[in-house]
Amino acid sequence: MTPFLSPLDTWSSVGALAPELSLALTASAIVLLDAFWRGGLGRNALLGLATLGLSISALLAVPLLGVNTSAFGGALAVDGFAIFFKLLLAGATMLVLFASTELLDDTARHRAEYVGLLLFCTGALMLLAAAGDLLMAYIALETSGLSIALLAAWNKRDVRSTEAGLKFFLLSAMASAILLYGMALIYGLTGQLGLEAIGREIAGAPSPSLLLALAMLLAGVGFKISAVPFQMWTPDVYQGAPTPVTAYLSVASKAAGFAVLLRVLVVALPSIQADWSALVAVLALATMTVGNVLALVQSSVKRMLAYSSIAQAGYVLVGVAAASAPGTATDRAVAAVLFYLLGYTVTNLAAFGAVTIAERVTGSDQIASLRGLVERAPGVSFAFAIGLLSLAGLPPFVGFFGKFYVFWAAAQSGLLWLVLAGLINSAISLYYYAQVIHDMYLASLPDEVATERLVQMPSAHRFSLAVASLGVVLFGVLSGLFFGLQEVAAVTLSR
Amino acid sequence: MSTVLNIAIWLPLVGAGAIALLPASRGSAARWVAALTSGAVLVLSVVLTVGFSRVPLTTKTPVTVAVPQFATQMPWIPQIGASYFVGLDGLSLPMFLLNALLVFLAVLVSWKVAVRPRAYFALVLVLETAVAGVFSSLDLLLFFLFWEMELAPMYFLIGVWGGERRAYAAMKFILYTVAGSAFMLVGILVLYLNAPIRSFDLTYLGSQSFPIAVQALAWLLLFVGFAVKTPIVPFHTWLPDAHTEAPTAISVLLAGVLLKMGAYGLIRMNIGLLPEATQYLQLGSMLAILGAINILYGALVAMMQTDLKRVIANSSVSHMGYVVLGASAMTPLGIEGAVFQMFSHGTITGLLFIMVGLVYDRTHTRNIADLQGLAPRMPFIAWAFVIASLASLGLPGMSGFVAEFLVFMGALPVWGVETSIAIFTIAITAGYMLYLLERVFFRAPIPKWAHLGDANRLEMATVSVLIAVIVAVGLVPSLLADVINPGVGPIMAKYVSG
Numbered sequence: 001m002t003p004f005l006s007p008l009d010t011w012s013s014v015g016a017l018a019p020e021l022s023l024a025l026t027a028s029a030i031v032l033l034d035a036f037w038r039g040g041l042g043r044n045a046l047l048g049l050a051t052l053g054l055s056i057s058a059l060l061a062v063p064l065l066g067v068n069t070s071a072f073g074g075a076l077a078v079d080g081f082a083i084f085f086k087l088l089l090a091g092a093t094m095l096v097l098f099a100s101t102e103l104l105d106d107t108a109r110h111r112a113e114y115v116g117l118l119l120f121c122t123g124a125l126m127l128l129a130a131a132g133d134l135l136m137a138y139i140a141l142e143t144s145g146l147s148i149a150l151l152a153a154w155n156k157r158d159v160r161s162t163e164a165g166l167k168f169f170l171l172s173a174m175a176s177a178i179l180l181y182g183m184a185l186i187y188g189l190t191g192q193l194g195l196e197a198i199g200r201e202i203a204g205a206p207s208p209s210l211l212l213a214l215a216m217l218l219a220g221v222g223f224k225i226s227a228v229p230f231q232m233w234t235p236d237v238y239q240g241a242p243t244p245v246t247a248y249l250s251v252a253s254k255a256a257g258f259a260v261l262l263r264v265l266v267v268a269l270p271s272i273q274a275d276w277s278a279l280v281a282v283l284a285l286a287t288m289t290v291g292n293v294l295a296l297v298q299s300s301v302k303r304m305l306a307y308s309s310i311a312q313a314g315y316v317l318v319g320v321a322a323a324s325a326p327g328t329a330t331d332r333a334v335a336a337v338l339f340y341l342l343g344y345t346v347t348n349l350a351a352f353g354a355v356t357i358a359e360r361v362t363g364s365d366q367i368a369s370l371r372g373l374v375e376r377a378p379g380v381s382f383a384f385a386i387g388l389l390s391l392a393g394l395p396p397f398v399g400f401f402g403k404f405y406v407f408w409a410a411a412q413s414g415l416l417w418l419v420l421a422g423l424i425n426s427a428i429s430l431y432y433y434a435q436v437i438h439d440m441y442l443a444s445l446p447d448e449v450a451t452e453r454l455v456q457m458p459s460a461h462r463f464s465l466a467v468a469s470l471g472v473v474l475f476g477v478l479s480g481l482f483f484g485l486q487e488v489a490a491v492t493l494s495r
Numbered sequence: 496m497s498t499v500l501n502i503a504i505w506l507p508l509v510g511a512g513a514i515a516l517l518p519a520s521r522g523s524a525a526r527w528v529a530a531l532t533s534g535a536v537l538v539l540s541v542v543l544t545v546g547f548s549r550v551p552l553t554t555k556t557p558v559t560v561a562v563p564q565f566a567t568q569m570p571w572i573p574q575i576g577a578s579y580f581v582g583l584d585g586l587s588l589p590m591f592l593l594n595a596l597l598v599f600l601a602v603l604v605s606w607k608v609a610v611r612p613r614a615y616f617a618l619v620l621v622l623e624t625a626v627a628g629v630f631s632s633l634d635l636l637l638f639f640l641f642w643e644m645e646l647a648p649m650y651f652l653i654g655v656w657g658g659e660r661r662a663y664a665a666m667k668f669i670l671y672t673v674a675g676s677a678f679m680l681v682g683i684l685v686l687y688l689n690a691p692i693r694s695f696d697l698t699y700l701g702s703q704s705f706p707i708a709v710q711a712l713a714w715l716l717l718f719v720g721f722a723v724k725t726p727i728v729p730f731h732t733w734l735p736d737a738h739t740e741a742p743t744a745i746s747v748l749l750a751g752v753l754l755k756m757g758a759y760g761l762i763r764m765n766i767g768l769l770p771e772a773t774q775y776l777q778l779g780s781m782l783a784i785l786g787a788i789n790i791l792y793g794a795l796v797a798m799m800q801t802d803l804k805r806v807i808a809n810s811s812v813s814h815m816g817y818v819v820l821g822a823s824a825m826t827p828l829g830i831e832g833a834v835f836q837m838f839s840h841g842t843i844t845g846l847l848f849i850m851v852g853l854v855y856d857r858t859h860t861r862n863i864a865d866l867q868g869l870a871p872r873m874p875f876i877a878w879a880f881v882i883a884s885l886a887s888l889g890l891p892g893m894s895g896f897v898a899e900f901l902v903f904m905g906a907l908p909v910w911g912v913e914t915s916i917a918i919f920t921i922a923i924t925a926g927y928m929l930y931l932l933e934r935v936f937f938r939a940p941i942p943k944w945a946h947l948g949d950a951n952r953l954e955m956a957t958v959s960v961l962i963a964v965i966v967a968v969g970l971v972p973s974l975l976a977d978v979i980n981p982g983v984g985p986i987m988a989k990y991v992s993g
Contacts (some may be wrong), residue, residue, distance in 0.1 A: 335574075394647055395640045404636075404680075408575060411684040412693075419684065423677030430673050434650065434666060442654045442662050480572035487574060 008078070013071035016078045018060040019086050020123040026053025027119035034112030043104045046115050047460060050097050053119060054090045057126075061086040068492055070132050074194040077132040077263070079492035084338055084485075085129035085259045092252045092345050093122045098464035099353045100244040101457065102360070103154065114154060118248065121147035125252055129259035133193040134183045137260050138176070141224065145172040148253060152241040164240030171233045172223065179220025185213035186268075195268040206272045214276055217264060218283065224257035225313045228286040235298075238306035243359060246302060247352030250309045251345040258316055258341060262334060266323055266493055277324030280317055281418055288314030288425040295432045301355055302365045304432060308391060309348065311429060316340050318422050319406035322413040329413050334490035336405035339483050343398035346471030347390040353465040354384035357457055367436055372445025379462075381440045383469040388433040390472045393426045398476035405483060496546050500565040500581060503539040503595070504627045507532055507620040514617040522612045526602065529616035533599040533623060540595035547588055549977035550984070562985055563587075563633060563698070571637070576687075576694040580634040585982020586763060589838040589975060590630040590755050596964070597751040597845050598623040601744035603957045604849055608656065608742075615656060618648040622748065629756050635683045635695040639676070642756065646672055649745070649753070657740040664733075664740035671723050671733040679720025679760075685713040686768065701768055701985075710772035717764050718778075724757025725815050728789050738808035743852025746804070750811045751845040755837045758818045762833060762986075766822055770989040774825060780910070782823035787913035789816030790920045798927040803854065803861040806931055807847045810887060813924065814840045820910070820917055821902035827987050829905025834979045836898035839968065843895055846883040846961040850876065853954060854935070857947045863931065868940030873949040877936045879958045884928040886965050889921055893969035897976075 008016060030049050034041045041049070061083050068079050096118070097104075103114050124143035131137035149172065153165020187193060189210055190201035202210065222230040238246045265276050291311030298304035316337055323333035355365070357380045362369040374381040390399035403426060407419045475482055510532030514525045547564060563582030571579040583591055601619060608615050625648065628641030646669050654665030686700055687693060689709045694700070705713070723730045734754075738746050761782075766773055773779045793813025800806045814836070821833030853876050854869065855861050870877035886893040899921070906914045950958065968975050 389647055395643045400640070400643065405575070407680070408684065411681075411688055416681065416684070420677070420681050423680055424674070427670065427674040427677050431666070431670060434669060437650075438654065438662055438666065441651065442665070480570075480574070480577075483572060483574055 007074060008069055008071045010072070013076070016064060016067075016069075016071040016076060019057040019064075019090075020126050022057045022060055023053055023119045023123035023126070026050065026056070027116040027123070030112050030119070031116040041112055043106065043111070043458075046104060046111055047097060050115050050119060051094060054094050054122075058087055058090040061090070074132045074196070075136045076127070077130050080489035081259070081263070081334075081338075081493040082126075082130035084489040085256060086126045088255060088342060088345060089122050089125050089129070089252050092255070092349065093118060093248070095349050095353070095464045095468055096244050096248045096252070098460040099247065099349070099356055101356065101461045103242055103244060110154075114151070117147050117151055121151070121248075122252065125256035128256045129263075131260060131263065132195055134186065134195070134198075134264075135193050137264070138180060138183060141179070141260070142176060144253060144256065145169075145176065145224075148172075148245075148249060151245045151248070152237055154242050154245060158240070160240035161242065162240075164237040167233050167240075168237045175220050175223035175230065178216050182213045182216025182220060185209055185216065189213070195264060198268040199270055202269065202271045204271070206275055210272065211275060214269065214272065214279070218261075218276075218279060221257055221261045221264075222283065225254050225261065225316075226310050227283050227313055227317060228290040228310065231287070231290070231310045234310055235303045235306040238309070239300055239302045239365070243302065243352060243356040246306075247349055247356075250305070250352065251348050254309070254313065255341045255345060258320070258337065262320060262323060262337060263493065265320065266330060266334065273324035277321050277413075280324075281321040281415060284314050284317035284321055284418060285421055286314075287311070287317055288422060292425050292428045292432075295429065298432070299367055300365045301358070301367045301370065301436065304367065304436070305348075305351060305355065308429065308432070311425065312344055312348075312391065314425070315403055315406055315422055316344070318410050318415070318418055321418065322406070322410040322415055325413040329409070331487060331490045333406075333409040333413060334493055335483065335486040336402075336409040338486040338489055339479070340402035340406050342482065342486070343390070343402035343472075343475055346468050346475060347387050347397070347399055350383050350465065350468035350472055351387035351391065353461070353468055354380045354387060357461065357465070358384070360457075367439060370436060370439045371443040373440040375445050380465070383465050384440065385437050386469050386472050388436055390476070392430045392433040394430075396476050397472050398479065399472075401476055401479035401483075496543065497565045497567045497582070499539050499543055500583065500631060501567055503536050503543065503591075504581065504624060504631060506536055506539075507598075507623040507627070511617040511620040511624075514613050514620070517613055519613070525613045525616040526606055526608070529602045529620055530599070532620060533595070533602050536623065536627075537595040537599045540592045543583065544588060544592050544978065547583070547978060548981065550585075550981040551973065551977050562981060566633065568633075571634070575636075576692070576696070577636040578634050578696065579637060580696060581628075581631040581637070582633050583631055584985075585979045586759065586834055587630045587982070588978055589834060590752070590759055591627060593755070593838055593841045594623065594626045594630065594752045596960075597747055597841060600845065600849070600957050600960065601747050603953060604747065604852065605742070605744040606953060610656060615652070618652050619744070619748075622648040622652070626752050626756065630759060633697045635687070635697055635700070637695070638697070639680060639683060642676060642679075643673075645753065645756075649749070652745045653737055653741045656742045656745070658742075659740070660736070661740045664736040667733045668737040671730070675720040675723030675730070677720075678716045682713045682716030682720065685709060685716060697763075697768075704771070705769070707771050707775070710769040711776055711778070714765055714769045714772040714776075714778055717760065721757040721760040721765065722785075725754060725761065725819065726757065726812065727785050727815075727819060728792050728812065731789075731812050734812060735805055735808045738811065738848075739802065739804045743848060743855070746808075746848040746852070747845040750808070750848060751841040754811065754815055755841060758815060758822070758833070758837055761819070762822045762830065766825070766830070767986045767989070774990065779823050779825055782819055783906070783910040783913045786816045786818075786820030786823055787910075787916045789813065789819060790917045791816075791923075794920050794923040794927070798923060801863055803851050803863055803866070803931070803935070804848070806863075806927065807844065807851055810847075810924065810928075811840070811844050813920065814844070814887070817899055817902050817917065820906050820913060824902075824906040824909045825990050826905045826909060827983050828901055829909070830983045830986060831976060831979055832898055832901025832903075832905050834982070835894075835901055835972075835975060838975060839894035839898040839965070842961055842965050842968075843883060843886045843893075846879070846958065846965065847887060849958060849961070850880040850883055853950055853958075854880075858944060863934055866935045867938045867944070868936070869944060869947070870936040871940050872944055872947040875949045875955060875958075879950075879962065880936065881932055882962055882965075884932055886969075888925040888928050891969075892966065894965045894972075894975075895969070897969055897972040
């Protein structure tokens with residue numbers, strides 16, 4: 001039990017908001033500078049400014065570690081959990097930006113707006129992970145949702161991309177309407193918006209309207225994390241959006257979605273944990289199974305990764321369901337979820353970073369076009385293979401440890417059946433991951449392209465890919481170390 | 496000495512790293528790095544074996560040797576009770592040595608690999624570390640980690656360098672194993688959750704006595720994982736494909752050491768950790784029946800094959816049945832025999848696969864019907880093949896005989912019918928092995944194979960090493976038995992009361 005500091009006054013609250021503020025300022029500066037600079041900002045200038053902004057944001061977040069308080073009258077939580085997500089999101093955004101070759105090319109249009117929007121969205125996701133009341137959660141969710149809808153439609157001359165943006169926008173509007181309804185119900189039942197205040201108000205057996213509110217909350221956030229049955233948009237949007245945006249969507253947006261889900265369930269609804277744990281467990285089972293089974297039959301590598309990311313969300317939900325047991329079990333499960341998200345982030349960034357290049361090399365997003373890729377792009381194939389093996393959960397990569405911690409936590413919370421289901425699902429998933437590796441390494445290059453050479457990739461992209469693959473190996477090998485850090489972050493949530 | 500063990504586990508991974516740093520133009524240097532690394536590991540393993548405290552089989556006094564030996568225990572992930580804990584005992588040391596021996600020989604056998612040699616030898620070395628880790632881990636999480644670490648290298652080794660249907664075989668291999676290990680991991684978690692202190696420490700878990708229901712659940716879950724790997728019929732169908740499609744050296748490793756991982760887990764965990772379930776819930780008798788089925792079924796299927804390599808692959812299924820039968824007997828001689836058979840089968844099958852590889856290298860066919868009268872063309876290969884076959888069918892004076900004899904002695908008093916079936920099957924084994932020899936080597940030579948030559952010096956040396964080991968262990972069984980014995984005592988101590 002860490003002692004809880006008194007809430008910050010308004011002026012100190014601004015300091016607690018510094019990471020998000022610095023991102024918003026950087027984003028505005030980039031867009032304005034680009035507008036007034038002769039000829040606009042170049043690729044390197046954009047990347048440099050964005051890196052600067054993200055680094056400042058991360059640096060400002062670090063001193064907040066261990067503060068454990070709330071700001072703006074409880075609207076913003078300042079705890080290890082929130083800081084963890086701020087750092088994760090800043091890092092992920094940086095890697096996505098570096099890998100955004102196609103969107104930052106000299107020929108690309110609206111480059112500054114792309115960078116600015118990405119930074120805005122990251123700021124919103126940081127707020128989402130730190131939201132201390134329902135209103136803040138809703139505003140942050142909407143801000144990030146709007147940015148993502150725009151980013152998904154970025155290739156506006158591509159029908160698929162515009163379709164992706166529109167689809168995401170419409171479905172996201174519906175999901176947030178449902179979410180808002182759930183929030184309103186909770187407010188009506190408790191008269192409170194603050195998560196901790198709600199947690200104090202709700203006691204005893206759950207009323208039907210509270211259960212309805214719970215279902216609506218799960219549906220609204222379930223959309224964000226693409227849990228089955230709220231996953232319908234995922235494959236189309238993942239396939240249509242520019243690949244770097246897809247990468248961003250699959251890691252940053254999903255991670256923040258899990259952050260708000262965990263915070264609402266653990267902080268605001270601890271008294272009905274048996275109910276939400278059962279619901280989340282069922283969602284987890286459905287999400288893993290549907291994601292994996294549908295991934296088996298995909299022919300587009302981006303759609304395959306979309307279904308894979310649905311399945312991965314299922315594994316994380318196993319950890320969320322495990323966070324229901326009282327006391328240290330919650331810390332354990334939350335720590336496991338955080339570690340999983342960390343590992344999933346680097347792994348998926350490695351995979352999508354490789355897909356971005358592979359698409360440029362082969363000119364297609366079909367799995368079949370990856371045949372013999374190792375001969376055309378050995379480094380990219382290697383990074384992709386590492387990413388896929390990690391997604392499948394093979395050691396010594398981080399994906400193995402992420403899954404292991406989540407299942408370990410679930411087993412201790414009495415969800416052994418879910419663990420077995422999860423492991424069988426991982427075995428199934430290996431088939432479609434290995435199929436891609438098979439095509440890259442085991443199948444021979446089609447004759448007609450044998451002489452083609454690799455498209456030259458900017459060093460920033462190679463750097464991003466190398467960092468992500470290194471993370472996949474290092475976080476795995478040194479997982480004990482990082483798991484300890486996650487635990488520190490987790491304890492602040494459940495106090 | 497514990498440092499020696501740690502170096503022996505991790506040195507191959509360092510070697511693999513060194514190979515990865517070689518420039519692409521120096522690809523052929525990779526085999527030298529691999530040979531030096533695996534040779535050094537073999538020397539270290541021999542040093543460990545020499546330094547190991549033995550207990551003669553004839554000792555009547557209770558076993559007092561501390562197990563495990565050469566242990567290292569360091570914190571790894573203290574939050575969940577997992578540690579880096581490695582050491583060797585009588586069950587694991589023979590397997591550890593076998594792995595070092597066969598990997599070294601496999602590198603020599605692969606000397607002519609020309610397709611992406613750097614990747615090939617690096618993967619073989621990664622595989623060596625993974626398997627060495629499986630046999631030396633005394634922490635269940637570490638064990639599982641090494642267990643899974645072996646998959647990806649083997650997938651690529653079969654899938655890239657294998658025969659015609661390599662992609663299919665590689666995929667089947669990896670899916671079967673992963674599906675099995677899913678159950679195994681849940682089994683491990685069941686034990687972990689039901690111990691008073693949450694820990695993956697194998698020696699600690701071994702000192703606990705779990706409720707019978709927990710034992711039964713864990714037993715069955717672990718069994719699925721190990722049964723796929725051993726393999727136990729009906730979980731065996733990946734084996735003929737994988738062994739047949741893999742390149743020669745990889746078949747040697749697959750049959751020689753990878754199958755032993757399953758049998759080792761079965762003895763170490765199902766028999767060693769869960770004695771009541773084995774004894775009172777008829778799970779032991781189920782094992783005995785499955786073992787007998789394995790022996791008979793493998794032999795019958797081997798008899799029907801037309802492909803030289805498939806004969807050997809299916810004979811592996813049959814021979815691993817002896818291990819299962821010995822383990823199921825729950826007697827000191829049975830366990831002793833099972834481990835003896837694991838080592839013996841590793842060397843004999845390794846040798847057989849090498850011989851098949853040598854024949855195939857020259858004739859480029861494995862179809863038995865096409866081969867005829869090769870003995871005059873390649874006398875060394877023919878006679879080595881004869882020796883390997885005789886060892887395989889259990890000729891006295893070679894290791895296979897000792898192993899099978901121990902298994903029968905151990906199992907006959909307990910499982911009369913099953914053991915009788917096993918003894919009877921020796922006749923079938925002798926039948927298909929001798930028939931195979933007769934067709935391939937000893938019919939009238941045909942002109943098609945007139946141009947073929949015998950083994951070169953490197954090949955002769957490789958083959959001779961294995962024959963020497965097989966004969967040495969066969970003539971002086973105490974060389975191996977005294978090493979195994981201290982590992983049997985602690986397991987049997989759990990069965991004495993019952």
